[in-house]
Amino acid sequence: MKIIKILIVCTSLSALFLSCVKDDGNYVYNEVNDVVISGIEANYVAIMLDSFTITPALNRTLTATEADLEYSWTIYNSMNTYNFPDTLAKTRNLKILVSTIPGTYKVSYNVYDKNTGVRYRYEFNVVVTSELQRGFLALSELNGKANVTFIGVSGKVYQDIYDNINGEAVGTNPVSICYTYQAPIDYVAILCNDTRGGVYISSTSFKKLFDLKDFFYDNLTITNPQAFVVQEYYGSVSDYQASGSKLFLTADNKLYYRDANYNTTIDGVSTRIETKFYSAFPGDYEIAPVSFQALGRELFYDNKYKKFMYIADYAKPNLMVTAAKPTGIFDPANVGLDFVWGKFTISARNTYNCNSIFKDGSGNYFYLKFDMTNKAAVTPLKKVAIPAGFKIREAKTFAGNSLQDYIYFAVGSKVYVFDCILNQEREIYDFGTGKSVDNIRWHEAVLSSRIMHVCTSTTGSTGRTGSIYEMNVATDGILSIKNAYTNVCGRVVSTHWKN
Template structure:
């Protein structure tokens, strides 16, 4: 083949290849992906088991908004919440609308959109925390038009609680609370938490987990049947301190003691323990201070006849003995507050009113009668103070009067205004007393329970609307009289008079 022929053949081949490429380009159509953008799904959600959860995402499509071109699924991937399934579809559809009957736990969830033609997947991840109705959380005893109602902040996760008004009705309990509210209490007996609601008419032992009066062979017991002697009714002046294996109940002028660890399954009280060595009962203030420790459950009470402190040692017998407190003169005093605090290894704090001068003073002493402080209380509104509590962190005395909260510093002996709620009334002021610090091995949330126990609880309401204006506010209390730090606030309750945390 000569050179001219070869050159001609090469030119023809190039022309053919170029022509083929031109035709091939015409056989393909290139376009952008129909990308889907997912919005309006939060990073976390919380609910109670049995609640309906609705999530309506906002979707935008880059090319074609025909929803039939995609599949839409809602899934959780485990193991979470005690379930071992992995990537399980719980609902299909653009919108999640489902009753979740999951057991309590934290679930890793995601929304998955798949394009049918290409198999391309778009996802959005979120967390779902599920709690159990009535199982754990803050129990709030409210006054609603003179009637008692038990409300609850149901625990879902560490700092997430879901409010439930009238928890007994929500759980379809057959317990009906009669009378005006006094207190809600948690004790630990026979290795089980025991809940008690005390009203002006009765004390109710609520058996868990359903708060029914007849469950698993246990019978609902009116508190009146637990008091030593014949059954009595009427608890209008009652005060209770229920703790780890020990209970103290003041009612109708008598202080009664119960220790199921030593008294067996009958669980009746002994007392009244405001009885002296001559076996004579003496009159006491309704305020008393107890350590709450089952093997050393001492309590201190104020003998109003003799104007002095008495101490009951617990465990056996009903006799109390005078507690000598050198340097503390109470001969002209009325006791208006007393409680035990774990502050600095444990002290009794007592506030007195001198009937001669109408002045107020604070005493701080040990269970053995060693006086640590005796100081005049001359802060603002002290004469109107009706609620007191002791800060277990720094030993401050807090008191509420005329819609304000004041803080008395034991070190500087000065009083500072900390909160002013204006027209709102203060119905409850306290640091919660948790059972778990007394014996943490029995409880699952010891670390966070310890954190909860160091928060101040303040409940307020509007006098013109006590049925629905009740609110509970949680604070942390810094040192050096710095302002309270708000943690959480919940509202929509009645006039809250008592709060306790149902530990697990």
């Protein structure tokens, strides 16, 4: 009992002592100048390669100042998780060129107060769409650099599309551009005669994926790339390259081959295998950059020994000479001429006729027609000397199709047609003084619409004087302008249609 009394007395004295101690603590609370974010909607739709702008309202609870604030806009992947963030901008307002591939995304707007260390955040959703699925590709030389222009099916022009997406020029000395469907991924291949040699880009986003050298099984140095060719299927758009494509690359007059992608079973799971180019076909030859492609058939020409060649077995590195026909109109195994240009043309069912232009060492030109249904035994059909005064002898760009027995070509500012039945040529369009027709092409993917693309530029110019004309083609070959896209590129060297 005595102990309890002592404890009570001690406790009372302690409480009395503590109540007399001076409290020096600072209990003055200052209000924080909070940031209130508004003016941002919950959902947006953005179009790839279009400008996208958001101007938020920032209100402060005390003093209206933004001098102490930092900003960031962050986008997260299409699964709406917070993995793999990408910073869109570090500015108060968002004003960007959309380079994100199509999909559904979450975007976070962050405002950071440097004085207090407090971070404020507002999240919203963005659906990115694209008009880049189908359209016309043009590779040009602009101010000494390779340049890519894309025109969507809606008619919208995307200038400098590779530069804008990748922040660099694709290269110098542009050579060729080619869309290729390689299920399940499609690419656009761009060749340049420079140290890099070319690139593969995504057909969906136009972002660079690989250098050309990365698509070879062997560690090769590719010099003088000349042509990139894909097997094209004729008919409707849905038929075009529907099952993947065999690819052929000509570089320094050597032929390289890449098979279509294929499925194989790995650990019981069907897996798509991405193929690459093999080393060049062995042999003593100089393959011409232009080849003949028709529904799974391809035919090549050796300008060194003046003969047609074909691939007998894709599983083996072989390049064979087509069968000799020494008593024919010409001998496919010994033509004796240099190949200039050629293409698959209108043919009877299950037959594959081709029109072509050749020349000899004395400057004489010839029109040759042949059947490549059996590429191992090409059938000569016609050989005609082209008169000295014909403009086709001066042409550098040609086009043909499988609807007409015509060869279209250009010289200077004019487009001509050569009638392969009558062996006559005629002028069909003149773009006027000071203009040069640099490239013409009839794309098989839009064959039924009878549209030809003609690319011009101002003669001698290295600037943005290149224009692209979408032209209707009448049954008699006459051209008329359907749509004109002026001064959208440089001097066009190659074109292709992309699905």
